Amino acid sequence: xxxxxxxxxxxxxxxxxxxxxxxxxxxxxxxxxxxxxxxxxxxxxxxxxxxxxxxxxxxxxxxxxxxxxxxxxxxxxxxxxxxxxxxxxxxxxxxxxxxxxxxxxxxxxxxxxxxxxxxxxxxxxxxxxxxxxxxxxxxxxxxxxxxxxxxxxxxxxxxxxxxxxxxxxxxxxxxxxxxxxxx
Numbered sequence: 794x795x796x797x798x799x800x801x802x803x804x805x806x807x808x809x810x811x812x813x814x815x816x817x818x819x820x821x822x823x824x825x826x827x828x829x830x831x832x833x834x835x836x837x838x839x840x841x842x843x844x845x846x847x848x849x850x851x852x853x854x855x856x857x858x859x860x861x862x863x864x865x866x867x868x869x870x871x872x873x874x875x876x877x878x879x880x881x882x883x884x885x886x887x888x889x890x891x892x893x894x895x896x897x898x899x900x901x902x903x904x905x906x907x908x909x910x911x912x913x914x915x916x917x918x919x920x921x922x923x924x925x926x927x928x929x930x931x932x933x934x935x936x937x938x939x940x941x942x943x944x945x946x947x948x949x950x951x952x953x954x955x956x957x958x959x960x961x962x963x964x965x966x967x968x969x970x971x972x973x974x975x976x
Contacts, residue, residue: 846880903942
């Protein structure tokens with residue numbers, strides 16, 4: 794039931810290597826680190842890049858990190874997490890894994906998770922995997938769910954033929970009747 798404590802038992806002497814009582818004492822100490830592998834702490838996630846409300850950017854932005862926009866951007870933005878602040882205006886396409894819209898976007902939004910808060914103003918199409926639209930958000934455009942909304946156009950549905958320019962009728966055929974209400 795109880796075992797005798799080994800605290801008071803004499804251990805092997807420092808110079809005695811013949812004692813089999815402690816095999817670890819006879820082994821050479823392990824090297825502290827090997828040159829091939831150096832354990833490192835995981836890199837800390839960098840803080841989000843912030844574009845302040847007095848900043849006006851003309852051009853495209855692309856990052857694998859997070860971006861918080863409070864100013865104006867005229868161009869496309871691609872990021873991991875994109876937060877559009879209440880004072881922000883974006884004129885261009887937005888592509889991100891996670892998009893939170895508090896401000897104004899004029900252009901297409903593509904994201905795995907898209908959230909329009911009550912202060913959001915979006916004029917353009919939203920292509921998403923999941924979407925949340927809070928009461929009070931203003932949205933003009935279409936919403937389309939895709940399993941991979943971040944792919945650039947590979948899975949987009951073709952435009953309807955009515956939207957394309959009418960082709961000249963083939964020889965011997967009557968011209969196509971325009972679509973619309975019949976009289």
